[in-house]
Amino acid sequence: MTQLRRLFLAPASLTMGVLFLAPLAIIFVYSWLSRGVYGGVAAKATLENYQRLFDPLYAVILLRTFAMAAVATLGCLILGFPLALFISRAGARKNLYLQLVILPFWTSFLVRTYAWMFLLRDTGLINSALQSAGLIRAPLPLLYNNGAVFLGLVYGYLPFVVLPLYATLERLDKNLLEAAADLGAKPWTTLTRVVVPLCAPGFRAAALLVFIPCLGAYLTPDLLGGSKTVMVGNVIQNQFTTARDWPFGSAVSLLLMAVVMVLLLLLIRRNGEELI
């Protein structure tokens, strides 16, 4: 029995070991080494990479990243919950609507983000439409700002909120909704006093599914935020590409990971197994 279990676990363990743990180990080692002249690393140990993290510049970027991820997560939850509620009550059309929620995944995220650029830029669809309608004279600054990044993140991660919330709503005992109405609760009260509290595990799962990838997002801030909205993902990306400072990039990556891990542990400690 144990042998069979090991056999079944082997592919996943191997994948995780080779493709996740090994690179992580490499990054950990790199973070203590010096920068190579043409990228890569030089075999000289240093603490410098970690010392640089205390530069207030990075604290600001980290804070901005957290704020942006938090606001985007909140936006996803606020938009996603009514949608999930609607789908869960759509009867025979449920499956159709769920397919529509998943539909964007059929196209590359990069292409979809570019599509937003075409919509939002000064000569884009929205601005030209508003201008030709005579509603505005100069184009609205829709692209290359925090708002555009927020929009892109909410757009990209909305399905990740809808699906777990939908699953939670589906599992809800319908008798409880009837009981609430029976005890005199109007639909809105039933929603706020019964449905939302009982969906708490779904909200937590959904929030995590959005918040963590948002922390590491680099494509959306890069394309939609321009140079103004740098998030920690962009810093990491930069160190490995243009700046050619792999050790520092490694240190920033590990910092981000550490922060996420601490957050997760705190959440798990508070909510026990319910979280997962």
Added chain:
Amino acid sequence: MGPVLELRNVSKHYPTHPAVTGISLAVNRGEFYSLLGPSGCGKTTTLRLVAGFEEATEGDILLNGRRINDLKPYQRNVSTVFQNYALFPHLTVRGNIEFGLKRQQTKDIARKVSDAMDMVQLNGKEDRFPGELSGGERQRVALARSLVLRPDVLLLDEPLSALDPILRKQVRAELKSLQRRVGTTFLFVTHDQEEALSLSDQIAVMNGGRLEQVGTPQEIYLRPASRFVAGFLGAMNWIDGIGIRPEATRISRSAPNGDARCVPGTVQHAMFLGNCLHVETILHNGDRVVAEVSRLDGSFESGENVHLWWNPADELLLPRVLPHEVQ
């Protein structure tokens, strides 16, 4: 004063099937009124129509003489005890009992909750969550949560079926005494004829979405209006189209005296049930007849020729068996 709840020719037809057809009944204030029938007979649908969870296709539902068909569940002064109790798992016992009071914005919530807790003897468990309670305790919370609102009618959907058999009998007695104490009208749905007989002032027997008979427990047990009611309320012997309950069927080795009706039979099997024996016999025409006899009346061996007899007053005169009714 008229009935507190009245159904006039109420029907509920789903696109796929009719669940309830032409139900008319009147429940008087303070009554323990049962809807009894096999599963799928429409009794729960009838309850849900009164609660407002289903809309009647036809007919009128009147509460205190006022038509309530178009009122939402939260606008009707009736309350439901669900089969699985449907307690809010995220609220404590107190939170559950307060829930309806808070919606009414009544005063004295704390006192009313504590009175309700006293009534169902749940003191000291105010801060427990439903998941931490036993089945019987959960049922009491469900009762308290509804009764604290002083509904015109309390609707109970098989509230005893989730309990284990030993607890069920005890809770049954508690339920009856609670109803007497608070004086609330109970509309009680059950498929258990013993439950209905022991608890009810009035019983409405349902079958196939229709009402078969309404009456007191004695009336429907002793004077069933149809073969269905007779058979559903308890075991029946059919001897030449005449129905005799097993406990009214006597058995002896010698022919009885007096004006008792008597037929000869042969013992097939005697089943020992502790407090009594069920003696199964076969008549000459092949019909099976079961006599329930006291353990003290001695034992019967299979193959023995016996006399089966009964008092004519115990005969249930019902329409003769129609061919399609024979099982």
